[in-house]
Amino acid sequence: MSAVRGRAGLLACSCDFDLPDEAPRGAGSPSLALIAAGFSFSILAQALAFAALPIAGAILAPSPAATTAPVVLMLAGAALSTFPASFLTGLFGRRSAFALGASLGVAGAALGAWGVASGQFAGLCLGAFWLGTAQGFGLFYRHAVGSSPRAIALVLGSASLAAFAAPAVVGIAQALVGPLAPAGALIGAGLAQVCVLMLAAPLPSAIELGEGERRWRQDTPGFIAVTAAAALAWFGMMLLMTGAPLAMAGCGLGLGAASSGIAWHVLAMYAPAAVIGASGWRPPAAPTTFFGLGLLAIGCVLVRLQTSAGGFDLALIVGGCGWxxxxxxxxxxxxxxxxxxRALLALHDFALFAGAVAGAMAVTVFA
Structure with a gap:
């Protein structure tokens, strides 16, 4: 059994904890592959949920104003879980925190699928909220590899694999359950969260002591500017991901076209990071953020001009690259x-999801 080091205010335990300080978190970390795979499955669950929830909401909502309620609640759950995700990772380690988030995702997917199958809008909304809490924990994977720009890019880029799996899962759901395909897609999201749970188990149970928090060089104006720009990007991304399936449905395009468009969007959201990470290129951080925001704005304008599946796909790709x-x-x-x-990381991620919530709510305004 390894030695256990205590800290004031932290209860000791006889469990065999791995010590966090020795756990490598850079680009060469043995756990990098597990973190990247876990993040990829988390994004797969997210892509399936985003393909299913807008259509399921349109079918079950008691009024047109409530159509986007499942998506908004999912994002609200993600925003509210950012602070628990940040601090639980520090107190109990990545393994426990990521496993907790995935467990909530499994339960949420099951409840949401039941809501669709039984016509219970409340069940769909509650399941969407629990799926959102899993997303809040899943987004923290990108913070789990430390300060290595290449490792951050590789983890983000690994989620591009979800773009290839999501349409296949939706196709299987349509073939098996027909009109209940949104429920089948949510079951697929639950299975993806099961994979996240399995991948979290071998991660080091690192109780990170936070000694490096004192080393962060404070730049409040820069933090506000970069966080605001990223939050605007999440606003635009959600405006696209929520509004595009509804716009496609209005043009006579079904769930298959919507899931294909979202898949291209997800690929564009993560493939640029994969290319940057694989190449080792380190673009300047702040200019990259604002350039991406401008590119996303172009995608938001383009999507309003489309009537065909190919046009929607192109607009979603442009917006995804910007995000x-x-x-x-x-x-x-x-x-x-x-x-x-940890408080700063939680505040940053909370701002991102708050922007996403605003984007989902703005769909009815810009429709």
Missing amino acids: SLATLGATQWIHARGEPP
Whole structure:
């Protein structure tokens, strides 16, 4: 049994904890592959949920104003879980925190699928909220590899694999359950969260003592500017991901076209980070963030001009590339200044999800 080091205010335990300080978190870390795979499955669950929830909400909502309620509640759950995700990772380690988030995702997917199958809008909304809490924990994977720009890019880029799996899962759901395909897609999201749970088990149970928090070089104006730009990017991303399936449905395009469009969007959201990480290129963080924000704005304009599946796909790809650069740049800017305090990481991620909630709610305004 390894030695256990205590800290004032932290209860001792006879469990065999691995010590966090020795756990490597850089680009060469043995756990990097597990973290990247866990993040990829987390994004797969997210992509399936985003493909299913807008359509399921449109079918079950008691009024047109409530159509986007499942998506909004999912994002609200993600925003509210950012602070628990940040501090639980520090208190109990990555393994426990990520496993807890995945467990909530499994339960949420099951409840949401039941809501769709039984016509219970309340069940769909509650399941969406629990799925959102899993997303809040899953987003923290990108903070789990330390300050290495290449490792951050590789973890973000690994989620591009979800773009290839999501349409296949939706296709299987349509073939098996037909009109209940949104429920089948949510079951697929639950299975993806089961994979996240399995991948979390071998991670080091690292109780991170936070000694590096004192090393972070404070830059409040820069933090506000970069976080605001990234939050605007998440606003635009959610405006696209929530509004595009509804716009496609209005043009006579079904769930298959919507899931394909979202898949291209997800690929564009993470493939640029994969290319940057594989090449070893380190673009300047702040300019990358603002350039990505501008590219996303172009995608938001383009999507309103489309009537065909190909046109929607193109607009979603442009917007996805913009989101990728904005999120990568903001994450690298924060970690380039040292080990960020947990409260700062939680505040940053909360701002991102708050922007996403606003984007989902704005769909009815811009429709």
